[in-house]
Amino acid sequence: MSPNKARPADTLTLLRVGETFTPERCEATDILMAGGKIVALGQDLAVPHGWPVREVDARHLIAVPAFIDQHVHVTGGGGEGGCGTRCPPISAHDIASMGIGTVVGVLGTDSISRSPADLLAAVRGLAADGLAAYMYTGAYRVPAPTLTGDIQRDLAWIPEVIGVGEIAISDHRSSQPRQDELERLVSDARVGAMLAGKRGICHFHLGDGKRGLAPLRRLLEETEIPADQIIPTHVNRRPELLEEAADFALAFDASVDVTAFEDAGDGLSAFEAVSRLLARGVSPARITLSSDCNGSLPEFDADGAYVGMQVARNTALIADWQRLVHDEVLPLEAALGLLTANVARVLGLHAHKGRLTLGFDADITLLDKALRPQRTFVAGRCVYGDVDA
Structure with missing residues (x-):
């Protein structure tokens, strides 16, 4: 029941963050997004050579569910x-x-x-x-x-x-x-x-x-x-x-x-x-x-x-x-x-929203240490903030 997801991105996006809350605290500091979904969570994730991946260095920020x-x-x-x-x-x-x-x-x-x-x-x-x-x-x-x-x-x-x-x-x-x-x-x-x-x-x-x-x-x-x-x-x-x-x-x-x-x-x-x-x-x-x-x-x-x-x-x-x-x-x-x-x-959206976990919509907010939103991703696309900053 997701009638209005953003179009899938042409590339994979790999977020490298300082901390992750799913909302529970999680050891993962890397989040891989593809096709509007979260497809991998872990540390020091590597993508095979030649795959179209965009890395976003946000190691000074905290990843939480949007x-x-x-x-x-x-x-x-x-x-x-x-x-x-x-x-x-x-x-x-x-x-x-x-x-x-x-x-x-x-x-x-x-x-x-x-x-x-x-x-x-x-x-x-x-x-x-x-x-x-x-x-x-x-x-x-x-x-x-x-x-x-x-x-x-x-x-x-x-x-x-x-x-x-x-x-x-x-x-x-x-x-x-x-x-x-x-x-x-x-x-x-x-x-x-x-x-x-x-x-x-x-x-x-x-x-x-x-x-x-x-x-x-x-x-x-x-x-x-x-x-x-x-x-x-x-x-x-x-x-x-x-x-x-x-x-x-x-x-x-x-x-x-x-x-x-x-x-x-x-x-x-x-x-x-x-x-x-x-x-x-x-x-x-x-x-x-x-x-x-x-x-x-x-x-x-x-x-x-x-x-x-x-x-x-x-x-x-x-x-x-x-x-x-x-x-x-x-x-x-x-x-x-x-x-x-x-x-x-x-x-009733809990099967695909509200958590950072495999297979869920890649809806992610990046917070600074003061808990101020800096970037917002919906279905893997950045809808607020500069992903190159």
């Missing part, structure tokens, strides 16, 4: 204050410069002036620029807007569609879906995904409404839907919601997604949120991070009237992740999972 951002408004979000408040789309360069090789595009509040077709076109545009790009069908509202008129058909027939989202609950901007509507939507996603061999997650936007995670708790308690089908995001919007998210993760062995807000306001930064979840006993394997980049950060007054907004960026995602390592909240191996292996598992 990051995966499961919540990106690739067409731009916003619009809550009228057409003049629509956010701009994001470029492949702005994504890859943060070490991100794979993105999942979402629609938000506005599925009127923007549509799943717009989102699919943007996703395919990012793929043409060398990224791995997927999307959720649907948007805030229920019934979900789709490409084919049906959630199951979208999942079954559109390779880039890997789930449904972001569905808004506990938010004054949601369509206030009834419990039976949520159950039908999640069930349709599950069956459509089964027919396509996908995970088919339902990515739920959490607002700051008083119901919090109650609709999702009820869904898992009263139906046969497994917990790995349900992914709540923005769980750090306010401290009380984060406490609910910790209870949710522990009660159902479920995953929760923390948003790297640039300005958390009354909520918590991603650094604070992950730290608190860990303190509550949530396994780091059940935590993921995402950026919400190019979405809107609207402000509303006490009556729910729009008063202004900012545009989210993905810089906080990397800054908060780096701080988790620098402040020794998590070792690098475990912290990498929040942006790589955990996310791949949640999305």
Whole structure:
């Protein structure tokens, strides 16, 4: 299920690096890439004479799996204050410069002036620029807007569609879906995904409404839907919601997604949120991070009237992740999972993404000692940074 890999390179690429994390620490310091895949890992690898190989000397850098951002408004979000408040789309360069090789595009509040077709076109545009790009069908509202008129058909027939989202609950901007509507939507996603061999997650936007995670708790308690089908995001919007998210993760062995807000306001930064979840006993394997980049950060007054907004960026995602390592909240191996292996598992991409291992997509980010992304490879091609530097 890799609909948008970059074209295979004409030559093999041999990366010689200082350290490798797969995300676990690995003894290999050489990574050979061919046909978009990792074909060898080791030390002092030699390629037979005459083979078309390009060597990249990056022995001052650390190789890690390229990051995966499961919540990106690739067409731009916003619009809550009228057409003049629509956010701009994001470029492949702005994504890859943060070490991100794979993105999942979402629609938000506005599925009127923007549509799943717009989102699919943007996703395919990012793929043409060398990224791995997927999307959720649907948007805030229920019934979900789709490409084919049906959630199951979208999942079954559109390779880039890997789930449904972001569905808004506990938010004054949601369509206030009834419990039976949520159950039908999640069930349709599950069956459509089964027919396509996908995970088919339902990515739920959490607002700051008083119901919090109650609709999702009820869904898992009263139906046969497994917990790995349900992914709540923005769980750090306010401290009380984060406490609910910790209870949710522990009660159902479920995953929760923390948003790297640039300005958390009354909520918590991603650094604070992950730290608190860990303190509550949530396994780091059940935590993921995402950026919400190019979405809107609207402000509303006490009556729910729009008063202004900012545009989210993905810089906080990397800054908060780096701080988790620098402040020794998590070792690098475990912290990498929040942006790589955990996310791949949640999305159902874990058979070929999220790890540096033989046969997996050659999606590799090279970090300096301060954990700043210097180069990003997707399917063996450098999409950010100078491979000759």
